[in-house]
Amino acid sequence: MKTAIKKLDFFESLGWFGNIILSIGVIPQVVQTYKTHDVSSFNWSFLLMWSFGVFFTFIYIVNGDLKSGKRQYPLWLNYLVNIIATFYLCYAKLFYA
Template identity: 90%
Template sequence: MKTALSKLNFFEWLGWFGNIILSIGVIPQVVQTYKTHDVASFNWPFLLMWAFGVFFTFIYIVNGDLKSNKRQYPLWLNYLVNIFATFYLCYAKLIFS
């Protein structure tokens, strides 16, 4: 019996791999910010454009997936992690500045 993961083609595996890397990539910054409360190097335009950019892109992806009845879960993972991470960094900038 084949599982859903065994049915993935090369490009789907590539998508999963890339999106997992992108999701993990923001975690060290979040952990460092949480531990040190050092937010001096973050500027508001960057944080807000990143936060709202990933949020709006996630809405776009979900809408497209619902219309096409196909789920791009690697993208969902990446954008959900980045939404939480960037909004935390915005919160940290607000609180620790």
């Protein structure tokens, strides 16, 4: 039995690379917030719009992927990490302020 090994094309590789960068880009802020509990510079409007924006966009992407049968895992990774991170930052703003 032959197993199919999928090769990443150039644009899919770019997608993975870009979404990994976006996923880890929020981590330094989360770590700093966790260590210092300093949330004074966070704006509620920004945090809430960012949090719900990534959450609703993730739902849109998953729905589209389920309908098309194609999975865009780089986007899933980016949005899941950002959902967790932004909701943590909202939690931190609420409880550390």
